[in-house]
Amino acid sequence: MAASPQTLRAPLRTILRAKWTILGNHVAAIRSHFLIHLFVGLGVLFLLIGGGLAFFQWLFLGLMGFEPFGPLLMDRLTGLVFMAFFSMLVFSNLVITLSTTYISKEIDFYMAQPVPHAVTFTVKLVESIVYSSWAFVMLSFPLFVAYGNARGAGWTFYALCALLIVPFVILPAGLGALLTMIVSALLPARRSRLLTILFGLALLTGGAVAIRLMGGQPLARQAVREFDFAEMLNFLEVGSSPLLPSLWLREGVLAAAQGDAGAFLFWWLMLATSAMMSLQLCAWLIPALFYRGWCLTHDSPAGPTAGSRGGVFAAVDRCLAWLPLTTRTFLAKDMRTFWRDPSQWSQLIMLFGLLALYIVNIRNAAQQSAVIGLFVGRFQHVIAFFNLGSTCFILSILTTRFVYPSLSLEGRQFWAVGLAPLRREAVVWEKYWVCWIAAVLMCEPLMVLSNLILGVGGTMMLVSTVTVAVIALGLTSLAVGLGALTPNFAEDNPARIANGLGGTLNVILSLLYIGATALLMFVPARLADLGQIDTSPYWQRWGAFHIAALVLINAAVIAVPMALGLRRWRRMEFV
């Protein structure tokens, strides 16, 4: 039986009030490290918003100068970016709903209280919307500002964009929650890993099919050479099906910029009514599916764990027989604990899903860069550097989320590891090399594949693959070193450890490191592309300075955090 709104209101208010208090206490805890957080916050704002704004301003203002095709191209590109955002929002909502609404221990607490299931679900849906959309809001902000600037829009444009964003982030949350609810209620037992894999595969397949089917044709390179704008714009119709919410947002933004109130209202209503419908469908299905699905995800069959005696783990153990026994022991333990923790898994799958989406998008970017290259000089090189930066950015998220908490998680087991006849630092070095090898194995194929898709030359291929390997070393050093410097032994949830002060510091230092390295490489390359560098002594000194700065920054990032972390780890007291 569905609960009435009156019975839902009081517990909903109570829970949201408690969440607010928790947020307040988090902020109060930050006060003692206010300067560090201010520095971290400003750094992130500067890098993400400032960098994004500079890029989009440069691109949009460049395109707007080429009437009549430039503005049209800008709109189509904006639509493609919105489509990528929408796919990411649906995907992240699927995974976040699964972990917060079904696997979280907090739900056990609510279930034991006289709280209607609809309230529990609503609270978690709100959390899911917040967790999954803040990145979209951050990333889309520079896009909206640059778009508004390029079109000379007034302040009402930005207010209207804010109105469009609200249903645009609610709709994927509603769809993600709906899909999670249905699948959880249908699967017969705890199948979190299977569930996330299924979600991932379904979404990726669906996304790839949608991109292929929903408008647009593959772009013939001949079209670019022959300046065939009709065919180029047809290619950029990818994702322009009237059924896609990203198109509704694109059209709404265009209407807002042009001051067309009727068109804006129409597209806003398309988004708002769809978002409301997704929530209403959730509300209808909660009584029948939510509790059932939640119970099913907690029904774990007792008995031996798959692979505990043989199978894949034993095969991997045999393959690693050449390693020293202690290294092998740590590796065996890390592999098994990682594989058997669904919360780790779901997030890794999400990241791999994002990577796959990235590859799909880079294909589009390759063809778009050919079109934009007609307007903006050597744009393919800009995209290649952007690709290098993006790969390193993805790696920094991985090292913060998975590598940084790894030493904190060892703290509780230190009665076993710490009393073993080993040097204390052994565990730190094990994390370091395993993480670096894993990072290289993941990022190098990604780099090579995306470079091949972009069609970059041999020099850029060599430079980017070497850069990724070196930056992986630096990012691993930062994550492991800071993990040893600022461990949190009280927490056993790796996501929470990564979200703490040390994890935040790791993100900002990683971004600064990537930003500095990318800038020191990009500026000379871009100036050379534009023919503004010659072999005069001035430019030789300038080049030597860039190389020295590059080497110095990388050497410092690779060596200093590990040295500090190892020193702290040797002196650590495990109270």
Next chain:
Amino acid sequence: MSAPIVQLRNLTKVFGSNIAVDHLDLDVEAGEVFAFLGPNGAGKTTTIRMMTGLIRPTGGEVFIGGFDIQGRAIEAKSLMGYIPDHPYLYEKLSARDFIHFVGDLRQIPRPLQEERMMDHFDLFGLSHAADHLIENFSHGMRQKLVFTAALLHRPRLLLFDEPMVGLDPKSARIIKQIMRRHAGRGGSVFLSTHQLAVAEEVADRIGIIAKGQLIFLGRLDELRQRGRAAGTLEDLFLELTGEPPGEIAV
């Protein structure tokens, strides 16, 4: 005579090929402390989690105060206070915030929440930490806070899953007194434990579960009588549950 506060009817839970609880029939009366004993993995926690609605039974039914926990969950949960074996707490709330949170969920007026909270905090020696964040609490302090939260709405039924773990002797004694006082006032306590001494001290009736099946149900004196034949209560418990005595050569 009023209906039993807890009625378990043919209660069964199967995980894969493992029968965790096997056709369990059990009543707990008002004014009774019932101790549910069994070795590790016998099915005690699974039974309690089915009683609270945290797990759905594979078969059978649970009635709390006459309300089916599956069909009338809100009414049934309003009657119980539950102390899980691993309670979830919000680390960034203070003890007072947490009690207000639980009290508001159960719609208890704030002044009454404060009064009852301070009574229990004084009893447990927790008053000095009322406004400290839970993240700074020791295991025992957390356990005391969970007790306070579970007792806040004066439930008719208290469900305790291994409640003595981590408590100092004084707090453990207070908890035992609370159980007896609760039963004395007409409430009921369902206590899951593997500590025979605790059961002996507070329970009116004892149920012993092993491999999901109820293998003994009776009053404490009945168990004691059987115990005399077997040796100590511990010997009887091991005999009933089929556990090897675990003797080692000295």
